[in-house]
Amino acid sequence: MAASPAPADTRRDAPALSGCIIAFNEADRIADCIASLAFCDEVVVVDSHSTDATARIAADLGARVIQRPFDGFRSQKQFAIEQAAHDWVLCLDADERVGEALRTSIEAERARGFEDAAGYRFARLSEYFGKFLRHGNAYPDRVLRLFDRRRGGWRGKREVHEAASVDGPVRTLSGDLIHYPYRSLEAQLQKTQRYARMMAEHDFARGKRATLGKLILSPAWRFWRGYLFRGGFLDGWHGLVYAYVRANYVRQKTIMLWLLQNGRAIESPKESQPGRHVKD
Structure with missing residues (x-):
């Protein structure tokens, strides 16, 4: 009896993906952030000369760490995607993690070659002193974080409340980007x-x-x-x-x-x- 064919490698021909993080003094949160990007082909951390163990922890977890003085959130994020080895980038802050449902959605789109889209937005779910906020101005708080850098990036002049934009179709994915914004x-x-x-x-x-x-x-x-x-x-x-x-x-x-x-x-x-x- 002939052997069954081996399962197809859904990632073999899929676009390579870089996870990009900016950080400063995030030793208590950077590991979970990087772990949530385990499905990426690489993780780039642009660190603003942290005085704690952020850079060491990131490097120990296999991330490529680049030091750069902080001159604005938008500028730092744009620099990060420019250092990425791949054109498709997924951008996170150190206080964010890719939830399981969102990871499933991203991997499904990636297996299809990110066809017919220049970027993807998804909801951000924020924890607030022991409770995830699912209503009001806090949710769904959709953000564009997964995109083809050849067709967009962190553009404009505003360095705070920065937002990425792309030239082309933007699709919405199911699942949440988990956010832990406040320590106190x-x-x-x-x-x-x-x-x-x-x-x-x-x-x-x-x-x-x-x-x-x-x-x-x-x-x-x-x-x-x-x-x-x-x-x-x-x-x-x-x-x-x-x-x-x-x-x-x-x-x-x-x-x-x-x-x-x-x-x-x-x-x-x-x-x-x-x-x-x-x-x-």
């Missing part, structure tokens, strides 16, 4: 204040201006849109706290823009330190 409430408040400053400076440079109406109404709208109209209340007290903190971010950003347009400083010189890299 204090860390979240520090991040939101830093992001508010960066966005206010970006908007001011582009000629955008705050108004009294925006100062009063925008934070309230952000809260009620997420908490009530998008169902954030279904996440219990976690959803309430999240909605309040995000509304406060809008308030801070608008106040800072107001100060800038009126010629007032929004931070003291001693707080302006190079190399700060805290990713939301």
